[in-house]
Amino acid sequence: KNQVEQSPQSLIILEGKNCTLQCNYTVSPFSNLRWYKQDTGRGPVSLTIMTFSENTKSNGRYTATLDADTKQSSLHITASQLSDSASYICVVSGTTSGTYKYIFGTGTRLKVLA
Amino acid sequence: DAGVTQSPTHLIKTRGQQVTLRCSPKSGHDTVSWYQQALGQGPQFIFQYYEEEERQRGNFPDRFSGHQFPNYSSELNVNALLLGDSALYLCASSLRVSGANVLTFGAGSRLTVL
Numbered sequence: 001k002n003q004v005e006q007s008p009q010s011l012i013i014l015e016g017k018n019c020t021l022q023c024n025y026t027v028s029p030f031s032n033l034r035w036y037k038q039d040t041g042r043g044p045v046s047l048t049i050m051t052f053s054e055n056t057k058s059n060g061r062y063t064a065t066l067d068a069d070t071k072q073s074s075l076h077i078t079a080s081q082l083s084d085s086a087s088y089i090c091v092v093s094g095t096t097s098g099t100y101k102y103i104f105g106t107g108t109r110l111k112v113l114a
Numbered sequence: 115d116a117g118v119t120q121s122p123t124h125l126i127k128t129r130g131q132q133v134t135l136r137c138s139p140k141s142g143h144d145t146v147s148w149y150q151q152a153l154g155q156g157p158q159f160i161f162q163y164y165e166e167e168e169r170q171r172g173n174f175p176d177r178f179s180g181h182q183f184p185n186y187s188s189e190l191n192v193n194a195l196l197l198g199d200s201a202l203y204l205c206a207s208s209l210r211v212s213g214a215n216v217l218t219f220g221a222g223s224r225l226t227v228l
Contacts, residue, residue, distance in 0.1 A: 034216070043118070043204050043219035044157070089156055091217070101170070102147075102217060106156040 002027045004092050006105035014113055017080055021108045023073040023090030027101075035064055035075045036089045038107070044089055047075070080112045118220035120205050126226045127195050135190040135223045139207030143218065145169075146188040148180060149204040151222070157204055163188050164210055192225075200227045 004025045013019050025033070032051045036044035048057045048064040050073070057064050061084075063076045077084055090105040119138045127133050139146050145164045149157035159172035163182035182188045186207075192199055202224050206217040 036219075041202065041222070041224065043120075043206075043221045045219070046216060049216060102159065104149075104156045104159075109154075 002092075002094070002101070002103045004090055004103045004105040006088075006090050006108050008108060009106070010109040010111070012111045012113060013080055015080060015082055019077050019080060019110065021075045021077075021088050021090075021110070023075070023092075023105055025071050025073070025090070025092045025103070025105075027071075027092040027094045027103050029094045030068065030071075031093045031095045033064075033066055033073050033090065033092045035062070035073075036091060038087045038089055040086070047088075077110075080110075082112050082114060085110060085112045118205055118207050118218050120203075120220035120223050122223055123221065124224045124226075126228060128228050129195055129197060131195050131227075132191065132193045133195060133225060135192075135203050135205075135225070136187065137190070137205030137207075137220060138187045139205075140218045143207035143209050144186050145208045145210045146182060146186065147206045147208070147217065148188070148190045149206065150174070150199075151202045151204055153201075160190070195227045197227050200225060 007022045034049040035047045038044040047062050050066045052068040061078045066073045087107040087109050089107040093102045117140050121136045147162040148160040151157045160174050162170040166182045177193045179191045202222040204222045205220045
């Protein structure tokens with residue numbers, strides 16, 4: 001069964017600290033994995049997208065890693081800011097006969113405190 | 115270059131009523147997907163439209179129906195509304211023939227059923 005599991009479910013950190021969010025998946029066949037940031041009541045916004053051949057990709061203070069062998073990804077946030085408070089969703093896509101399927105994780109809710 | 119636009123942003127309905135939500139995809143995109151996101155949960159896939167036809171469908175009852183127009187815009191219709199239909203409805207567009215196949219989300223339509 002295609003599944004995407006994220007941990008932790010929620011996280012509280014102090015401004016300026018670093019944190020790492022985890023994503024484990026069992027989606028097959030695998031096409032790509034992306035991390036989205038979703039502010040409360042808003043649509044998700046793409047942070048990074050990675051194919052199976054990519055190990056690391058950065059977008060400013062956000063760095064995503066992917067281990068296609070263990071089917072794990074992480075999103076590392078450096079020097080957190082209050083504006084990083086949001087839900088972070090891991091989405092894995094796979095293609096079968098030319099049809100893309102997107103499997104969503106339930107997200108990690110991050111709260112950054114001053 | 116306009117992103118995905120959704121309307122209305124908020125609406126309130128009562129049980130048993132019908133609702134229509136609208137979505138205009140990002141310029142250049144030809145595929146529209148709809149998601150339901152309950153509070154504190156990840157998005158749940160409803161269905162996807164391409165070439166004016168429903169191509170994939172998630173685990174949603176027939177009360178949920180849709181349409182795609184020749185200009186790629188789309189509508190989501192929900193009949194006989196239930197309290198449990200209260201959620202943020204997200205529209206995402208993508209380009210079918212794309213190696214990355216990135217989903218671009220709209221800001222969502224917040225539906226409250228009383």
